[in-house]
Amino acid sequence: MPYSPEEYEQLKEFYKQELRERKVFLQRLHTARLRQQAEEHLRQMEESLRRLGIEPETEPPSSPPSAPPPLSDPKTLF
Numbered sequence: 641m642p643y644s645p646e647e648y649e650q651l652k653e654f655y656k657q658e659l660r661e662r663k664v665f666l667q668r669l670h671t672a673r674l675r676q677q678a679e680e681h682l683r684q685m686e687e688s689l690r691r692l693g694i695e696p697e698t699e700p701p702s703s704p705p706s707a708p709p710p711l712s713d714p715k716t717l718f
Contacts, residue, residue, distance in 0.1 A: 643651065689695070
């Protein structure tokens with residue numbers, strides 16, 4: 641027996657909600673995996689630096705990075 645228009649719309653909305661939830665879940669999973677990979681890479685880099693006798697910085701530099709100078713009007717040859 642085919643669905644009524646109301647049932648069809650309800651099923652369609654339910655399916656869309658499931659897809660949205662699945663997408664959010666997969667995005668969080670992907671972000672967590674990328675974070676794990678970055679942390680592992682950082683640990684490997686720190687270990688490599690220690691083996692070379694270089695101590696990695698424990699704190700980021702205290703001075704904020706300097707902003708590039710503002711761009712002036714472009715100069716033309718003519």
